[in-house]
Amino acid sequence: MRANNLNEMVGNTDLLKIESLSALTGCNIYVKCEYQNPGGSIKDRAALQMVLDAQEKGQLKSGMTIIEGTAGNTGIGLAIVAKTLGYKLKVVMPKGQIIEKERLIRLHGAQLMLVDPCPFKNPAHFYHTAKRIGEENADHWWANQFENLSNYRAHYINTGPEIWEQTEGKIDAIVSVCGTGGTIAGNSGYLKQQNVKVKAWLIDPDGSGIYNFLKNKEYKSQGSSFTEGIGIMRTVDNFRQAKIDYAVNLPDVDLITVAHYLAKNDAIVLGSSSALNVAGALRAAAASGPGKTIVTFACDAGERSYSKLYNPDFLNEKNLSQPNPDINALFERYKAQAMNNVVSV
Secondary structure, X not given: OOOOOHHHHOOXXXXXXOHHHHHHHOOEEEEEEHHHOOOOEOHHHHHHHHHHHHHHHOOOXXXXXEEEEOOOHHHHHHHHHHHHHOOEXXXXXXXXXXXXXXXXXXXXXXXXXXXXXXXXXXXXXXXHHHXXXXXXXOOEEEOOOOOOOHHHHHHHHHHHHHHHHHOOOOOOEEEEOOOOOHHHHHHHHHHHHHOOOOEEEEEEEOOOOHHHHHHHXXXXXXOOOOOOOOOOOOOOHHXXXXXXXXXXXXXXXXXXXXXXXXXXXXXXXXXXXXXXXXXXXXXXHHHHOOOOEEEEEEOEEHXXXXXXXXXXXXXXXXXXXXXXXXXXXXXXXXXXXXXXXXXXX
C-alpha cells in the first residue's frame, strides 16, 4: 500500500498461523500481528478512532492538547496520531513500566508525566491524574480510553471485519486478554454478529479481578503478574460491550513457557500480554478439541518486554526462571484440566 501519513497505516495487519502450536493441538492457531501498526501495538487502533471521533463530535479542536493516562501502548499510539494531526499530547503513566515504552512516548514528542503506582481508589492514580488535568484545562481533551466507546468501535468496525475476511468466515474462537475491554468487546461483538457460534475466551492474569467477577460477581484478585496494561478491578463501559463465553485465569509461568518456546522454535518473539493470549489460545484448543480455528492477538512487539520477559535476572528475581520451556507438558496439563476452572459466562 501507499500511505500519505502514519494514520493511514493503522490496521489491516496480517494473520499469522503458528505452525508448531497448530501441529501440537490439531487446531489452526493464528495471531493477528498488531505490532505491524505504526506505533507497534494494537492500541494504535483505539488511539486513532478516539481522536477521529472526538474531532467529528467537535470535542477536539485545533490547538487543543490531548491528555491520557496509560500503561504505555495507548500513549505511544496517541503520540503518533497527535503528531500526525497537529495536536500536543500529555501522557500520565505509572512508574515501573517497561522503560522501552517511556522512551518511545518521549521519542514521538509527547510530554510524559510519571506518577507513583497506587490503587485505583487513590486520587493520585494515573487515571484520576489524567482526568483531573483534563477537567482543569479548557484547552485539553481527555481521551478516557476505559470509558470511551470509540475504543470498542475501533475493533467492531475494523479489526473484527479484518479477521472475518482473513479466515473466510471459518473461525471458531477469538481469544483475548482484557485491559480496557475494547479489543475483546469489539471483536466478540462483530464476530458473533456474523456467526453466533463463535466463542469468545477472556484470559485473565494473576492480580486481575475480571475472572473472579465473571465467576462470583465480585472483583477480587489473587497473586500478581508482571504483565502490563491488562487486567482490571472494575467494570468499564468498553468491557460492558463484550460478548464473552468463557473466562480462565492463567499464571505468568504459562506465558513465559509459551514466549520462550515460540522464540526458540518459531522465531516469533512476543510481548508478555501477547504470550498470555497465545497461552489462552492453547488453553482454548485443549478444551475445545482438534479441528478448530482459533484467533488471538500479538498485541505489540516482543522487544517491549525484553527487560522483563526475556531478562534472566528479572525472572530469577521473581522465581520465574524458565530455561527449558516444555510446551508439551503445558498442553498436556491444559488437556487434563479440560473445562475445569473455566468460567462459562
